[in-house]
Amino acid sequence: ARISKAPLRSAGKLALRLRGIKLKNVDGLFSKSDPFFEIRRTHDGGAGGGSWSPVYRGKHMNNNLNPKWEPASIDVNVLCDGDLNKRIQVAVYDHEKKGKHNPMGAFDTTVNELVKSVGGKFELKKGSKTYGTIAVDECKIIGAETSSVMQPPSAPAVATATAPAAASYQPSMMPVPVPVADFGNMNLGGQPLPVPVPPPKKPTFVDYVSGNCDLNMCVAIDFTGSNGDPRRPGTLHHFSPHGQMNGYEKAISAVGGIVAKYDSDQQFPVYGFGAKYDGVVRHCFQVGNSREVHGVAGILDAYKGVFKTPLIMSGPTVFTEVIQLAATQAKQRYQINPLSYSILLLLTDGAVTDVEATRQVLASVADAPLSIVIVGIGNADFSAMQFLDDFETRSGVNRDIVQFVQFSAHEHNKASLTRATLDEIPDQLVQFFHSRGIMPQADSNFSASKIVIDDYNEEADIDLSMDYGSDGEIALNGDVGCYIDNSYEAGIGKLHVMPPPTASSGSAPVMAASVPAQPFTFQVQVP
Secondary structure (H helix, E strand, C coil), X not given: CCEECCCCCCCCEEEEEEEEECXXXXXXXXXXXXXXXXXXXXXXXXXXXXXXXXXXXCCCCCCCCCCECCCEEEEHHHHHCCECCCCEEEEEEECCCCCCCEEEEEEEECHHHHHHXXXXXXXXXXXXXXXXXXXXXEEEEECCCCCCCECCCCCCCEECCCCCCCCCCCCCCCCCCCCCCCHHHCCCCCCCCCCCCXXXXXXXXXXXXXXXXXXXXXXXXXXXXXXXCCCCCCCCCCCCCCCCCCHHHHHHHHHHHHHHCCECCCEECEEEECEEECCEEECCEEECCCCCEEHHHHHHHHHHHHHHCCCEEECCCCCHHHHHHHHHHHHHHHHHCCCEEEEEEEEECCCCCCHHHHHHHHXXXXXXXXXXXXXXXXXXXXXHHXXXXXXXXXXXXXXXXXXXXXXHHCCCCHHHHHHHHCCCHHHHHHHHHHHCCCCCCCCCCCCHHHHCCCCCCCCXXXXXXXXXXXXXXXXXXXXXXXXECCCCCCCHHHCEECCCCCCCCCCCCCCCECCCCCCCCCCEECC
């Protein structure tokens, strides 16, 4: 007689619907976890404790610590070889877009236990700590073939047609393992068991912020011609005579206000790029009368003051010089204080012109204690900017330092804007210091007030002092202004650029956009 193994019959599908209750947030201070669950099987014979491999993964739920996951349908043969008492595992993770999902806990069970636990709950454990509860709202087996669902152990091989009929198989019952109450008190020949030393806990962002980390913010503002004619309502640099903030003022107040809360001295360097002085395009120039300004209000004043200088809004859009300057200054501070870290807030209305040059600069400064938050102003197509946010995975550089935020997508929701702004900075900071063995220090003076995010008022009063002449010309801030050169952005708005006004011999220096050589007004003629 020829003996062969009978084909495995279908044990059906496990219809499962789970719900999380008060899951622990593992996604930092300013955002919530995006949990999903996995169902795993083991290949160690069914006892559990061996290697687990996932057989099902559900969809993640954004910013939800009480998720109601979509129903799952899982092949019982694939999950447990049809053995309803074989150990399986349910694991929950916080979804991360880069694929490095953070564990939120797990529990072991069986299909039989899940079926019997409908309406019940399981504790989600991570080590010895409870990370929430998983409720079983539905669990049943659908479509199982008769006698296909096994009870342990599995049946032996079955004889084919030429073999004599065998007596019906009676499975022998496996002995129930007796748990050992306390391994610590077992006598192993008089030799005490070594107590394992847990690895040191990796510091968190809060540990560094409260541990004497010196955070510094600098700001770079886009003055290219693609921002539009500031005289025209609706353009990004337009100053309203009624006091409404323009796009850049809103972003400086909102995003700058979020990041500035972490700066220890509230002194901020402010730079501009994309404007001409003396006929030369400057890709990095000082904004304001001093090297640093005080507070977000100082940033706004310095930004407004640029339009008192003889600048020409020009192009192209180049980030490289402001990034290099921010990285150099960050490294200089780091040499003085190894717990110093910098954040460059870069505000722009469109995509960078030279992608490859920007890529090379980012690679060259990836070792600096620096994070870059690029804020897109307006409603342009910023899809090309995503290459910067994905720079780490695209380039092979082992440190991501860039975060892109489209301001218009979050400007009416402070919590959403805060999450988007600080989505990657905490991990970037921790990775930089921890990879170099730099630990936070104790700070008895730390207060949670350091990280309180204030509301901003987009209608806040700003004295723009706009004067309107009888000839229709507009002078910003009294008797001075600026004009636009659209030579690089040829044809935008079909503007005909008139010859620039003649500056006096004492024109503004390259690195100081603060004091005008003489009053200027807009010199733009629209056909």
